[in-house]
Amino acid sequence: MQGTVDGFSYGLVTPVVAYVMACLGGALGLRCTTRALLVRQSWRPGWLLLGSAAIGSGIWTMHFIAMMGFTVRETPVHYDPALTFASLGAGVAMIGTGIFVVGYSGGTGAALFTGGTVTGLGIASMHYLGMAGLSLDGRLEYNTLTVAASVAVAVVAATTALWTAVQARGFLWSVGASLLMGLAGTGLHYTGMAAVHVELHGSTGAPDGASSAELLAPMLIGPLAFLLVAVVVVLFDPLLVLGRAEWTRAALLPAAVVDEPTLVGVPPVHRTPQRR
Template structure:
């Protein structure tokens, strides 16, 4: 009886699209939370650690799980609940330790160590999750592709952490998000390409259960709630910080008794006018009035 090698192919593009949307949003907010961890101290830092771990573990696991269920295995599939839970646990362990290494060790070395921890965590999550994906047919693995997938996760995770700890800019945000998406999606799809199913030639390939598709969309919905909560906390904190900065700036630039601009404010405005006059070639005058009796 002969067998033929069957490669997994996308069965539900809508489920796969949802997984990629979660991946992009989750990667962005997780890296922004990593930056916030590096900017804070004490109990506040612990809170950002927790949020970053929740958002990171949630989006990585959801991307893997939903994208995995979007494939057509070509055979009957059963999910092992224990191994599925262990795959999620791997991310909850890896994310905070990776952030801790990147933030506390500082510099290139810390980001490399964090990238190794995060990349191995993503790989562990992926392959534990694939072990939970029981297929009623012999499975063969392309080991060179498996190794490449792990290296993709490690290298791009290190790049994403390095970018997240640099000064804020729009370009940096785009780059760190793309690096993190590449680490997660690159490892996942390379790992899926490494998996081959040896199907007996006489066996008819059934369609995947619609129940799995429903589970996939439910996982996406739950992960989106976690990501939205992380985004909301980040936005609220940023708004509070800006309001505090504006209030401190107003107090520094005005007289405490009258509320009128003080000498510091005058000097700052004068410097601005001088710089403008130098650039445009225009002239300006300063008029001083002594109000003392």
């Protein structure tokens, strides 16, 4: 017997809020990634780690909010805590790998393709490992072609978002990159959910695992608190909210003002102090 699946139990509320969260995490993470291209080597890993965690936390939170609207009429849906939280770790690790590839390559075409592909696959692993944590009186089945399409959406959108972020040509480019990274997460999620069918077992036993309400607090408080910290870091670093034009001018300042700029396309400038 096939279950009646509804991915929009709360209408447009869950997809809109989920997309906003994915865009917020993407905005913070991508700005940290472009900032990493400007600083000295010793500071670069810190910015890239912050960016990876921001993108991963935003997309993981997006997934959870979107899943709040997922129901199967004939059976309650529960979640396995271990697999649910494992999806966060696995996703952040793969997203971080892609971000580090871009951050240490100088944003070359080959690196953007590789980093974007790995980042998109990280988003996909976060989603499908999280789906593996669902516990209900039935079995999840997927349409293979739709699953492949969902992964393609994530890879293409993540690659384009990273390319747009590396351009760093101003505020609108940054907004565009954030919207694309949000699309990578939500596009994969809802395309992947369109591939889901539930084959019911027909038993009367309750499924194991925690309910959505029981996981709500720990799933939201941690990632949201981290994103708040990331917002504070961004707000206290003016170069993170400026475009390439300002970064280029910053590269012309003495090293005491900007720590050894290494932004792609900006040659190092050595200025001899003038005597007064």
